[in-house]
Amino acid sequence: DAGITQSPRHKVTETGTPVTLRCHQTENHRYMYWYRQDPGHGLRLIHYSYGVKDTDKGEVSDGYSVSRSKTEDFLLTLESATSSQTSVYFCAISGRANYGYTFGSGTRLTVV
Amino acid sequence: GQQLNQSPQSMFIQEGEDVSMNCTSSSIFNTWLWYKQDPGEGPVLLIALYKAGELTSNGRLTAQFGITRKDSFLNISASIPSDVGIYFCAGRTQGGSEKLVFGKGTKLTVNP
Numbered sequence: 001d002a003g004i005t006q007s008p009r010h011k012v013t014e015t016g017t018p019v020t021l022r023c024h025q026t027e028n029h030r031y032m033y034w035y036r037q038d039p040g041h042g043l044r045l046i047h048y049s050y051g052v053k054d055t056d057k058g059e060v061s062d063g064y065s066v067s068r069s070k071t072e073d074f075l076l077t078l079e080s081a082t083s084s085q086t087s088v089y090f091c092a093i094s095g096r097a098n099y100g101y102t103f104g105s106g107t108r109l110t111v112v
Numbered sequence: 113g114q115q116l117n118q119s120p121q122s123m124f125i126q127e128g129e130d131v132s133m134n135c136t137s138s139s140i141f142n143t144w145l146w147y148k149q150d151p152g153e154g155p156v157l158l159i160a161l162y163k164a165g166e167l168t169s170n171g172r173l174t175a176q177f178g179i180t181r182k183d184s185f186l187n188i189s190a191s192i193p194s195d196v197g198i199y200f201c202a203g204r205t206q207g208g209s210e211k212l213v214f215g216k217g218t219k220l221t222v223n224p
Binding site: 033040041042043045048058090092099100101102103104105106 | 145152153155156157160202211212214215216217
């Protein structure tokens with residue numbers, strides 16, 4: 001299996017607090033992605049990265065920011081968590097533009 | 113943005129039955145992928161298709177890249193209880209970026 005880990009696996013946080021989720025890969029892949037998964041919506045792209053310090057917005061980027069200072073790490077930050085950001089967050093990596101993605105095991109975030 | 117229409121949304125079948133699900137789009141795709149997601153885990157790639165008309169098998173799973181390049185289907189033969197999960201189609205449009213477009217998933221339940 002591809003080396004991709006997400007941390008934490010579960011988190012409960014209070015409304016208004018900042019939260020950072022981490023995605024770490026050992027595959028030296030260029031592309032990294034953050035998705036959220038909600039019932040009825042499938043997988044929705046939040047942000048993605050095509051290299052160190054190169055990131056771009058996905059379809060549901062409001063309220064989220066990302067950083068990639070090293071090839072292996074892609075951080076997702078919720079600036080001020082809201083209840084609508086309660087979701088399961090998945091990180092994915094890809095080595096080539098026309099390949100499929102490899103997903104992490106997900107982070108279940110609950111905002112109370 | 114691009115959309116994939118995946119159907120059915122859910123299926124309830126008896127062990128041993130065959131299953132068929134499909135994805136369609138109004139856009140032309142040059143890559144089709146099928147993923148399975150087990151409860152509490154991230155999606156895992158099952159089959160990748162890169163040519164129109166391509167038919168690929170992976171054990172009891174068979175997937176095809178439609179001739180029109182606007183659709184794909186996945187068949188599962190002789191279903192077993194461990195086939196339970198959510199199946200996602202994903203694709204990359206012709207001339208599109210490296211980002212994949214995902215269907216909303218088909219939730220499969222297999223009754224023993």
